[in-house]
Amino acid sequence: xxxTKNKAAIVGIAITDFSKDCQRTELYMACRCIKAALDDxxxxxxxxxxxxxxxxxxxxxxxxxxSMGMGNLTYFGECRWGxxxxxxxxxxxxxxxxxxxxxxxxxxxxxxxxxxxxxxxxRASGQMSTSDSLQWTFHAPFGHLSDAGQVAMIVRRYMHExxxxxxxFGWVPIVxxxxxxxxxxxxxxxxxxxxKDYLKSKMVIEPLRRMDYYEEADAAAALVVTxxxxxxxxxxxxxxxxxxxxxxxxxxxELTSYYRPLISGIPEMGKVGSRIFAMAGVAPKDxxxxxxxxxxxxxxxxxxxxxxxxxxxxxxxxxxxxxxxxMGGELPLNTSGGxxxxxxxxxxxxxxxxxxxxxxxSTAQVKDADxxxxxxxxxxxxxxxxxxxxx
Amino acid sequence: MVMEYIPGIPLLRxxxxxxxxxxxxxxxxxxxxxxxxxxxxxxxxxxxxMCPRCNSMEREWVPSTGKGVVYSxxxxxxxxxxxPGIKVPYTVVVVEMVEGVRIISNLYDVKPEEVHVxxxxxxxxxxxxxxxxxxxxxxxxx
Amino acid sequence: xxxxxxxxxxVPMPPILWDNMGxxxxxxxxxxxxxxxxxxxxxxxxPRPVCPNCRSFEKEWVPSTGKGTIYSxxTYLESPHPSFKxxxxxxxxxxxxxxxxxxxxxxxxxxxxxxxxxxELVFxxxxxxxxxxxxxxxx
Numbered sequence: 001x002x003x004t005k006n007k008a009a010i011v012g013i014a015i016t017d018f019s020k021d022c023q024r025t026e027l028y029m030a031c032r033c034i035k036a037a038l039d040d041x042x043x044x045x046x047x048x049x050x051x052x053x054x055x056x057x058x059x060x061x062x063x064x065x066x067s068m069g070m071g072n073l074t075y076f077g078e079c080r081w082g083x084x085x086x087x088x089x090x091x092x093x094x095x096x097x098x099x100x101x102x103x104x105x106x107x108x109x110x111x112x113x114x115x116x117x118x119x120x121x122x123r124a125s126g127q128m129s130t131s132d133s134l135q136w137t138f139h140a141p142f143g144h145l146s147d148a149g150q151v152a153m154i155v156r157r158y159m160h161e162x163x164x165x166x167x168x169f170g171w172v173p174i175v176x177x178x179x180x181x182x183x184x185x186x187x188x189x190x191x192x193x194x195x196k197d198y199l200k201s202k203m204v205i206e207p208l209r210r211m212d213y214y215e216e217a218d219a220a221a222a223l224v225v226t227x228x229x230x231x232x233x234x235x236x237x238x239x240x241x242x243x244x245x246x247x248x249x250x251x252x253x254e255l256t257s258y259y260r261p262l263i264s265g266i267p268e269m270g271k272v273g274s275r276i277f278a279m280a281g282v283a284p285k286d287x288x289x290x291x292x293x294x295x296x297x298x299x300x301x302x303x304x305x306x307x308x309x310x311x312x313x314x315x316x317x318x319x320x321x322x323x324x325x326x327m328g329g330e331l332p333l334n335t336s337g338g339x340x341x342x343x344x345x346x347x348x349x350x351x352x353x354x355x356x357x358x359x360x361x362s363t364a365q366v367k368d369a370d371x372x373x374x375x376x377x378x379x380x381x382x383x384x385x386x387x388x389x390x391x
Numbered sequence: 392m393v394m395e396y397i398p399g400i401p402l403l404r405x406x407x408x409x410x411x412x413x414x415x416x417x418x419x420x421x422x423x424x425x426x427x428x429x430x431x432x433x434x435x436x437x438x439x440x441m442c443p444r445c446n447s448m449e450r451e452w453v454p455s456t457g458k459g460v461v462y463s464x465x466x467x468x469x470x471x472x473x474x475p476g477i478k479v480p481y482t483v484v485v486v487e488m489v490e491g492v493r494i495i496s497n498l499y500d501v502k503p504e505e506v507h508v509x510x511x512x513x514x515x516x517x518x519x520x521x522x523x524x525x526x527x528x529x530x531x532x533x
Numbered sequence: 534x535x536x537x538x539x540x541x542x543x544v545p546m547p548p549i550l551w552d553n554m555g556x557x558x559x560x561x562x563x564x565x566x567x568x569x570x571x572x573x574x575x576x577x578x579x580p581r582p583v584c585p586n587c588r589s590f591e592k593e594w595v596p597s598t599g600k601g602t603i604y605s606x607x608t609y610l611e612s613p614h615p616s617f618k619x620x621x622x623x624x625x626x627x628x629x630x631x632x633x634x635x636x637x638x639x640x641x642x643x644x645x646x647x648x649x650x651x652x653e654l655v656f657x658x659x660x661x662x663x664x665x666x667x668x669x670x671x672x
Contacts, residue, residue: 258635
């Protein structure tokens with residue numbers, strides 16, 4: 001149970017701006033961002049002996065090492081799916097905790113807008129793995145092809161079971177855009193939205209409106225992880241990884257967990273929540289702010305329920321028309337804007353922002369933020385972590 | 392002997408991106424260039440966005456001497472193990488340029504049995520198709 | 534209303550593998566079959582090599598009654614693929630056997646679909662080589 005407890009800290013962060021067409025290769029952005037994260041930590045590429053990437057990242061580890069002159073990697077790992085960000089920190093924490101590496105860089109670089117599109121219907125049809133076939137054979141022929149459509153099926157059921165209407169989901173994008181409007185690095189700087197704007201946003205796949213989910217972007221992010229002991233000697237205030245966990249259940253699929261008894265929740269996230277709270281020795285009421293997976297807005301109330309901030313079915317009511325989750329509220333959400341309000345880099349920006357909150361350098365700083373929770377990968381295999389300002 | 396490409400089978404084309412397009416634009420002009428770091432002067436091949444020695448992102452393209460020696464080589468003799476669009480036998484070489492970088496290429500007008508490690512070579516350009524030129528290497532007289 | 538296809542673009546039909554062949558062969562015969570574990574008797578969909586309940590590799594294909602209810606549904610107002618003409622609905626049907634199946638409706642407008650609505654199986658012979666199981670409302 002205490003496997004990742006208090007063994008590691010995040011000591012360097014960097015994130016590029018978000019754009020629709022960055023005019024750079026992903027390798028270029030990864031290198032620039034990793035260098036910036038190392039500069040932030042006061043380290044050099046020669047110090048790096050571990051790399052963790054997202055499985056589908058276009059930038060392989062050897063492209064990074066040969067471009068940056070990293071001498072000797074003793075640890076490399078990868079994590080998959082949308083759960084990657086928190087799980088990647090966990091993977092790095094494990095590496096330094098086991099003494100396999102000293103300084104591990106976690107990175108992500110995507111030309112999600114200008115080059116590679118994640119919507120399955122637009123992927124080049126290539127070889128399919130047998131597990132892809134498990135999913136695609138039974139969904140694709142019926143036109144059930146886009147990620148948004150797959151999520152919408154779950155959202156519909158959630159609405160049905162708890163008597164919700166889809167207008168009520170608007171508070172998540174509105175709050176995320178409000179926070180993102182304060183963030184000069186994001187795609188929506190000075191561009192908040194109103195409830196009216198949300199209602200005017202067109203229905204794309206009923207019951208999801210366009211503003212309910214992310215837009216593709218080009219961006220890169222990198223973080224540097226080391227042991228809590230080494231963190232003390234570096235230049236930034238460490239963000240201690242008090243706990244980190246990931247989870248996958250027997251019937252978990254990637255956005256299409258339709259075949260288990262209940263589909264209106266995220267039980268994987270529930271498991272992650274129990275473990276990270278227990279490991280960190282804190283409770284939901286102790287958390288100062290949250291960075292939750294808002295790739296799809298309706299997942300936010302579902303995560304609040306699974307993580308224990310409120311009861312099942314109460315997630316929308318908990319948000320209280322945005323009051324509870326915005327700056328000045330009880331539990332500020334996605335303070336740099338998140339996927340909906342800053343930009344989409346598959347949730348890496350949520351971890352970066354959590355570190356900023358601990359350091360006191362956020363553009364929407366929560367006073368005395370000392371415990372920040374990050375959740376990644378709603379709708380599939382999930383992960384999460386709790387960062388703290390002290391061990 | 393010169394490599395023969397089999398009509399009807401797609402040619403193997405390089406993946407050109409923002410980091411390497413300077414190399415391929417030069418090849419089209421029958422020039423061989425390599426990437427150099429503007430800050431510390433390190434020459435590299437293959438092209439990359441950052442200097443692995445000093446981490447500068449200021450890169451430039453400098454002309455190659457075009458001269459080198461064969462560092463290693465293979466002969467593709469068995470059609471089933473080669474690319475179907477190229478007639479076997481054909482030779483793939485790693486050439487070590489006199490300026491220090493290494494480049495993968497093919498031999499031009501050299502019989503497979505003549506190639507050996509250390510053989511002096513120099514670059515030529517093969518205009519294979521309207522939109523495909525590749526640098527190759529022929530025997531160099533010393 | 535029923536699904537409209539753009540015949541210039543083939544319906545994406547991913548490869549049929551050993552594990553799911555029985556399902557698609559059944560569909561060709563206009564029979565909806567699901568995998569049933571020979572050891573413990575549970576129904577399985579989507580099909581897979583092992584029974585997650587008892588870990589047996591012994592399975593059989595058994596015909597479904599074809600009757601069920603709508604468990605959830607979505608309506609695509611923008612089509613994600615050139616083969617499918619929007620608007621169209623995708624449903625998740627819970628069959629009486631207890632398994633769920635993603636599918637489409639025939640002769641049913643999106644606004645007529647509701648959770649819990651009883652539906653029954655029909656087969657849509659879309660092209661020469663492609664038949665799909667679909668549903669229409671009962672009564």
